Amino acid sequence: MAVAKGAPKRGALLSIKIPRGRGASLGFYIARRILWLIPVLLFVITITFFLAHLAPGSPWDKAGGRQLSAPVVANLNSKYGLDQPLAVQYIKYLLNVTHMDFGLSYQYQNHTVMSIILESWPITAINGALAFLLIVPFGIGIGIVAALRQNTWVDFLAVGFSTFGASVPNLIIGILLIIVFSVGAYRVTGGNVFLPTGGFGLDDHLILPVITLAILPIAFIARLTRSSTLEVLRQDYVRTAWAKGLKERLVVMKHVLKNSLIPVVSALGPTFAYLVTGSVIVESVFAIPGVGRTVVVAVQSRDYPLILASTILFALVIAIANLIVDLLYVVIDPRVRLS
Amino acid sequence: MAAPAVALEQIDWENPEQVGLWKDAWQRFRRNPIAVLGLIIIALLVLMALIAPLLVGLHVIKDPLEQDVVNSYASFSLKDPLGTDYLGRDLLSRVMYGARISLSLGILVQLVYLVIGGAFGLVAGYFGGQIDNLLMRFVDVWYAFPDLLFLLVVVSVLPPSLLTLFLALGIVGWVDLARLIRGQTLSIKEKEYVEGARAAGSSPLKIILKHLLPNTLGPIIVSLTFGIPRVIFLEAVLSYLGVGIRPPTPSWGVMLQDGYQAIFSYPHQVFIPAVAIAITMLSFSFIGDGLRDALDPRMRR
Numbered sequence: 233m234a235v236a237k238g239a240p241k242r243g244a245l246l247s248i249k250i251p252r253g254r255g256a257s258l259g260f261y262i263a264r265r266i267l268w269l270i271p272v273l274l275f276v277i278t279i280t281f282f283l284a285h286l287a288p289g290s291p292w293d294k295a296g297g298r299q300l301s302a303p304v305v306a307n308l309n310s311k312y313g314l315d316q317p318l319a320v321q322y323i324k325y326l327l328n329v330t331h332m333d334f335g336l337s338y339q340y341q342n343h344t345v346m347s348i349i350l351e352s353w354p355i356t357a358i359n360g361a362l363a364f365l366l367i368v369p370f371g372i373g374i375g376i377v378a379a380l381r382q383n384t385w386v387d388f389l390a391v392g393f394s395t396f397g398a399s400v401p402n403l404i405i406g407i408l409l410i411i412v413f414s415v416g417a418y419r420v421t422g423g424n425v426f427l428p429t430g431g432f433g434l435d436d437h438l439i440l441p442v443i444t445l446a447i448l449p450i451a452f453i454a455r456l457t458r459s460s461t462l463e464v465l466r467q468d469y470v471r472t473a474w475a476k477g478l479k480e481r482l483v484v485m486k487h488v489l490k491n492s493l494i495p496v497v498s499a500l501g502p503t504f505a506y507l508v509t510g511s512v513i514v515e516s517v518f519a520i521p522g523v524g525r526t527v528v529v530a531v532q533s534r535d536y537p538l539i540l541a542s543t544i545l546f547a548l549v550i551a552i553a554n555l556i557v558d559l560l561y562v563v564i565d566p567r568v569r570l571s
Numbered sequence: 572m573a574a575p576a577v578a579l580e581q582i583d584w585e586n587p588e589q590v591g592l593w594k595d596a597w598q599r600f601r602r603n604p605i606a607v608l609g610l611i612i613i614a615l616l617v618l619m620a621l622i623a624p625l626l627v628g629l630h631v632i633k634d635p636l637e638q639d640v641v642n643s644y645a646s647f648s649l650k651d652p653l654g655t656d657y658l659g660r661d662l663l664s665r666v667m668y669g670a671r672i673s674l675s676l677g678i679l680v681q682l683v684y685l686v687i688g689g690a691f692g693l694v695a696g697y698f699g700g701q702i703d704n705l706l707m708r709f710v711d712v713w714y715a716f717p718d719l720l721f722l723l724v725v726v727s728v729l730p731p732s733l734l735t736l737f738l739a740l741g742i743v744g745w746v747d748l749a750r751l752i753r754g755q756t757l758s759i760k761e762k763e764y765v766e767g768a769r770a771a772g773s774s775p776l777k778i779i780l781k782h783l784l785p786n787t788l789g790p791i792i793v794s795l796t797f798g799i800p801r802v803i804f805l806e807a808v809l810s811y812l813g814v815g816i817r818p819p820t821p822s823w824g825v826m827l828q829d830g831y832q833a834i835f836s837y838p839h840q841v842f843i844p845a846v847a848i849a850i851t852m853l854s855f856s857f858i859g860d861g862l863r864d865a866l867d868p869r870m871r872r
Contacts, residue, residue, distance in 0.1 A: 271712060272711075272712050272715040275712045275713075275715075275716070276715070276716055279716070279721075280724055283724055283725060283728045284724065284728060286728075287727075287728040287729070395853075395856065395857075395860075396853070398856070399800065399849075399852050399853045399855075399856035400849045400852060400853060401804045401807070401808075401848070401852065403804070403807060403808055403811060403827070404807075404845045404848055404849050407827065407831065407834070407841055407842075407845050408842075408845060408849075410834060411834065411838045411841070411842060414835075415834060415835055415838045416838075418835075429834070429835075505717065508717065509717045509718070509719045509720065512719055512720070512723075513719075513808055516811075516812060517831075527720065527723065528723070528812050531723045531724070531726075531727040531812075531814055532727075532812070532813060532814065534727055539723075539724055539727070542720070543717070543720045543721075543724060546717045546720050547715055547716060547717060547720075550715065550717060551715055554715075
């Protein structure tokens with residue numbers, strides 16, 4: 233029998249030894265993905281560095297009023313290495329970054345950028361982690377319940393919520409929550425019961441910021457879970473599971489969830505990225521002294537070393553989160569090919 | 572074989588009912604009440620933005636910059652329907668002028684996305700090979716850059732102006748569109764009907780205009796529709812943080828910032844721009860969802 237030119241040889245599919253081949257290629261894949269972080273970070277550093285250093289004016293310009301005298305500016309320039317050629321500064325910066333030295337802050341003099349970030353990072357991480365703990369159960373739960381009760385009022389409510397949550401930005405949600413639960417509650421209860429509008433503490437200070445941060449990803453994941461669950465519910469094997477008389481709980485747990493949650497895992501990457509960039513907005517609205525707030529203050533006061541370092545940190549966290557999520561995806565879905 | 576035979580007989584082969592792409596899409600869009608609601612709201616907003624200067628000229632509403640400090644933080648009244656801000660400026664007039672900035676920025680920035688994303692996507696998808704590889708690696712690297720951070724850096728570095736904001740917003744958001752257009756170009760240029768058209772002697776220009784364009788346009792329009800609220804949101808965030816549009820220009824972000832200062836005493840100050848932004852973004856999402864369903868050929872009956 234003549235085989236058409238270009239058609240795969242018979243048995244070609246069978247010759248792939250899945251366990252060994254996949255393990256080896258997984259290692260190769262991880263190595264390549266980690267190496268890929270280098271050009272990404274280099275790009276981020278380079279763009280941010282040159283944008284910051286080519287900006288008109290010097291970091292010592294004061295907005296209106298008296299300017300610093302020339303000798304003071306010269307001293308500051310030499311303290312921060314700004315008197316050297318740009319190329320030299322750039323190379324030095326890159327070398328310093330390789331051992332986690334991000335220089336001194338312009339704004340908080342005599343504080344290293346690293347110490348400022350280390351101080352504010354845990355606050356952002358706590359808010360992000362708590363939001364994540366809300367996102368996964370609520371997002372998936374709402375999505376599954378909506379799919380199982382398709383076209384009932386439960387479903388309409390869930391779809392309505394997820395459309396609202398995915399469309400109205402966290403900035404607005406945060407402000408509306410403050411109006412209702414801080415200002416409104418304060419007025420209604422005469423100042424007895426209300427939620428704080430700002431600051432950080434391991435108490436009721438966490439409630440509004442964490443909810444604000446979590447609503448968009450919950451809405452997004454609920455939407456995704458609902459549509460992927462609806463698709464799985466139509467599969468033959470689910471019908472078989474119903475037909476053989478399994479209880480709803482068993483059908484959902486054993487047959488539906490395993491498959492319908494696969495696409496949801498891929499949404500966790502963007503979720504992490506959002507938790508990081510979302511912190512910029514949420515921490516500004518609620519005056520939380522985390523990394524996001526630090527970035528905004530650094531931008532407002534043109535504290536370039538701090539801007540650079542936080543941008544690098546954010547890019548790194550997002551890249552690593554994406555890497556972990558992609559690996560998770562490879563592990564749970566055997567159909568994924570590593571190309 | 573019986574079932575299809577019956578169905579085939581019902582088709583009037585001599586006079587097939589011809590419904591054009593756009594007419595068909597519009598018919599399906601019209602049947603979606605939520606999408607139509609979104610369209611009506613946006614049409615009203617556009618109208619409001621367009622006639623705002625006219626109304627100021629006719630003294631129907633006040634000038635958005637006219638201060639009346641004695642009458643600051645006023646509540647709803649006949650003179651100032653939505654009240655006044657901390658300088659006694661009329662909030663209704665400021666919301667209407669804010670719509671001008673938000674809507675024009677939202678729509679114009681999509682043109683920048685279309686130009687940059689379209690160029691990257693078309694070149695990468697059409698030529699393929701090494702060019703595709705190189706361009707898409709660049710897109711991947713760009714994608715890793717957190718967009719809000721990049722925006723903050725750019726607007727803090729460049730002198731503050733509407734043009735700066737426009738350019739900064741334009742260069743951050745085009746990546747998704749580049750990926751989309753590349754994917755569309757790649758898949759469509761291999762389709763049989765394109766090959767058929769080529770075999771029948773159509774010129775490349777005719778193929779692009781008659782076959783490639785209508786078939787890529789749907790997803791692109793949907794993507795751009797969802798891009799508008801994203802830009803409106805980013806403008807509001809940057810202005811709220813004090814690095815976007817600068818006071819006294821009436822933008823919704825600036826109004827959020829002004830109102831937020833007085834949130835405890837006069838919550839309606841911040842509530843008004845917040846609701847304006849929320850309604851606008853929701854309406855654009857409704858339209859985007861409606862367009863996606865209407866333009867997706869797989870949904871066609």
